[in-house]
Amino acid sequence: MTKIANRVLSHTELEQFGAEIDALRARTTATLGQADADYIRRVVKAVRYMGMAGRGLLFVGAFFHAVLIPCWIAGTLLLGLSKILENMEVGHNVIHGQYDWMGDPKLNGKTYEWDIAGTGDNWRRSHNYSHHTWTNVRGMDDDVGYGLLRLFPEQRWKPFYLAQPIIAIVFAILFEWGVAIQELRLGRWFAGKTSHAQMRKLFRPVGRKMAHQILKDYVFFPLLAGPFFLPVLLGNVVANVLRNLWTYMIIFCGHFTADVETFSKESVKGESRGHWYVRQLGGSANISGGKLLNLLSGNLSHQIEHHFFPDLPANRYAAMSVEVRDICERYGQRYNTGSLPKQFGQVIWRILRHAWPSRSRHSIRVSTVPASGESFG
């Protein structure tokens, strides 16, 4: 793998870089309209019909044993796909406020609740704010290893990390539950930094959402099948796990491939808008593929564009990426992209490599010294 060194941008160049990205944003925003509204409603429709068909097939298989296996496989896959589409293209993107301009209360970023164990409210804080504002800033973006994995040499090594190849697999299978408890910061509770009373308060909405999901997928729908509850239950379990594995893979490819950077807290003080864009670029990686990959990843296959424009409808990212790539090229900035096997291979390598003690080979480069006194304010 060849590493293209990013050109160090002068203060003026950074400003121009930011201005070009801003201009692209403005041009895209101006054209939002009926087509985008129709698109997201079509996806919602697909989610509902696929979910219904998946659950229906599970029941058919449960009651008619001659077709149990084909129905179970098709039903589970459809249900899993429905959940993937709901979580990624609808939930994640709607919760970002991407469709708030429509004014549709059903697609409102502040209130949308998704079909996953974690609450929308916790996600709004840990993901929309912490992760997107402080992407890959160590100590500020909890998504850097999720407090569980060591993926960068800059994270301090502990013997615990020797077990991370196993932990990473368990985490992938249980990903939705890991995300659900992320905001509880159980580590702080175990260390006595969070009181039991505070934890009870934090856990209440989390526990309620978890109970809702368990009741729906693992009690209610299986019980509808009466004595044949087992295949329905298993179908729900497998559908949820398939979704977990897929989302884990897409999300890890977004920020943990070989060439992505992490940043120190000091380097982001007084960041300008241009500087923020450059940091988002350095901390994100795309996955190249076709339209199906874009759809099933909720367009996180365009992680770079998503981090530039987290609040613009994701169905626009593919078109915007042409221009983003061109801008990056002109400013000598690496645009990190690769196929799914290539990007995920790099993620697996990181998980294996940094389980062992490792040292940063090059000091983390900050593209420029932030201008003093300039900030977003």
Added chain:
Amino acid sequence: MNSPTSALELRAPARWQRFIAPLITPEIFDFWAARVHPTLSWQRPLARVVERTQASVDAVTLRLKPNRHWAGFRAGQHVNLAVEVGGTRLTRSYSLSDAPRADGSIAITVKAIEGGRVSQQLFRAAKVGDVFDIGPAFGEMTIAASPQSPIALLAAGSGITPLMAMIRALAADGMPAPVTLMYWARTREEFCFADELRELAKKFPAFRVVFFLTRAEAASADERQGRIGNEAIALLADVEKHQVFACGPGGFTEAARTLVAATAQSFMAEAFTPPPQIVDETGEVEITLTRSQRTLTVPRGQSILSALEAQGVRPAHGCRMGICNTCACAKPSGTTKNLHSGNVNAEPALALRICINGATSNLTLDL
């Protein structure tokens, strides 16, 4: 006219709904319910167009059938209707032009306003079967049941609609008191309900209608020419005995107020005010916070978040650069300007990011 703070309100769920709520969300219920019947919904008041009739050369009357989540109205009241234009839902207030009916249907008459995105859309494209979100009825300008004293109704332009509902309600009641309608428009073609009003005048001796033309000659016995003034009011034999209701543009209702408010037995007016126009970028505006019930004066054009913080208010916020959506809150009314793009927005919004928007008019925020 004062619309409720939350444009489209929802009722509390019923007991059976609370019971099955853990298993099905209102969104999923509504998705499938809409496939059974277009206005079947968990809790959302919806109304479906059941009839469309041309009311005048530039106005259309839509008969709507609300679902059971809509609580009804009194003649003279208005509703907010959410209409989707170019993928964006826009909310507008319309007066209900029919009296309450046994079949539960309601009617709005929409005059196509030049440059009005919603009125143009409804006038051109609304068709039978369309479904809109509908808000609760609001408005104080209503007539008591079986009024005793004579009534004078002064309407200008689309101000006829709430008064028409009153006239129909009074007609259904057999015109229990003398009623005079004075109705102003520029030309004859712009009068809505003209045939019906003349029929009613023939049928009920207690009902009189006078049409005033401001840009055309009067041609029949019930027509006059000219704007609202003393000559018009002189047609009322004894103003001091009348309950007077006026509805129309702000200038019209103010003129009516000056002419009769002091002498009439009672006077009520509602004005259709155009959306606030931005005059300048300096000076101060008032921000009303509905949840904390505070009103603050802040500088125009500054980030609303910073301006509120400077006054000791601490709204939830995150990135302060318009990406994380943490500070987004509903804006029922007022005009804002995006400080990054310069885009101005005068529409009510469900989610306004206050960190990158400044106020350009008085605002109401759901904070």
